[in-house]
Amino acid sequence: MLFTAFLSVLPRFLTNDYYLNVLIFIGIHSIIAIGLDLLLGYTGQISLGHAAFFGLGAYITGVLSAKVSFPPIAGLVVALVGVGVLAYLIGIPTLKLHGHYLAMATLGFGIIVQIFFKELGFLTGGPSGLVGIEDMNIFGYEFDSDLKYYYLVAVSLLLTLLLSINVVRSRVGRALRAIHGSEVASSVLGVNVSRYKVGIFVLSALYAALAGWLYSHYMTFVSPSSFGFMFSVKLVTMVVIGSLGSIWGAIFGAALLTSMPEFLHVFANYETTVFGFILVSVMIFMPRGLLRGIEDAILGGVRAVRGRGDEK
């Protein structure tokens, strides 16, 4: 509720459209990060291929829009169904793997998908990208300004957030966290481990596809380089930096990693170095992630103050 209010008044405090643009990207990245956190933070399964699902969402709706003038809303349906089915088929064999092997398998999947984006030139425009994607309109309503688009992204994010919080705080969420804690114990208590792993993998891929759809019709241009391995790693970093296993942490991490490069422009050539330094410091001093780190610091502070009060 508070977050809804926050999102709805936020644009009023922005001095120019450029910041609105950053906010839109934060929103899009948050949606993917939330999904990845359900998979990585809650269930303990890594994916280094989520950029591919993001890209597939963007390309499916993009190609349909640019080549056969599909309306965006129909593109969304096709993107969700397509990515959902693909994630299911990919998930069944790969999620039998653990740890490094799962990381490698999802990494490989991501690379293969990116190659398809590059090589299927007649559909995707090849390495130089796909142009001519229509502006967003939903049942005739045009999202023709950044502000309108911001609200579309905000509503999508809120929906994702709400669904995710509900899932996490349910029997399903408990089963996912149980799998993270001990697969063997979950299974002897009746949890169908592989079904839940595949289920959450599909859900997180759907979030990424939704984000891809928003991205595609905002940019009206997509190219393979946006959906490569480095972006998958960046997504994982968002989740880890924000706080694994915390939905708010995922949003926090997405906001930080999306906006930080903008603030770091002042360091010019040293931008990447400073960025890396900040990431390393966070992991050293707040290994449970920024959000929990701040929480711990506040709780620690409160305890210290109380402790002093008791002594008197």
Added chain:
Amino acid sequence: MDSSPLLNTRDLSKDFGGVRALRDLDLDVREGLIQAVIGPNGAGKTTLFNVISGVIAPTKGSVYFRNEEITELPPHRIAHKGLTRTFQNLQLFADMTVLENVMVGMHHRSTGGFFASAIKTPWVMAEERRIRDESMEWLRFVGLEDHSATVAGSLPFGNQRVLEMARGLASRPELLMLDEPAAGLNIRETQDLAQLIIRIKESGVTVLLVEHDMELVMSISDRVTVIDQGHKIAEGEPDSIRNDEKVLKAYLGEE
């Protein structure tokens, strides 16, 4: 007492490479009793548990639960049939609270799926309340109700063992298998554990127990099976086992 067989194994064998952990083992567990499996280190007790609960597949032989074959079933299907277990090296969900651990135990007795949970149907909410209330009951049963909000990993060791049992009980098994429940417990905790196991039996749950603590085994078990090197060497009531020559030889020969 009516003692129909609840669990049977026939010719159960398991090889690990050249090591034969189980050899043609026939085990019969009767309903309503506490049955213990004992044997020297490396006798195959934990392997037996792993095979019965579906965690590993046997090389040969079959497992029957209520005369129905469960040999090739995955663990979660076996759990649905009414058989669950604890682990010698604790397998708690360490980052979840004590109550949540027990709530996972009720997993297969509830049905809320991804979609219903995501949109929070009234039905799912009602089920959630039922899960929470009943899980609290199980915590009361084992005496952990005051720790319900504690993170499981930070409980004292003895309580963690008890929590694993509560979690198993929440799945309402007909057969609860306890893998060395007294390992690492002090005398006082072991006495409490004995009382708890007896109360579990009185509540109508059959208990199959692997244990090293002979005093505990002899004081609470109705039947004892002795295995050595994967073979069953003796079976009977505690008193007869205590004086069995083969058993004495297996134990003393080892030491």
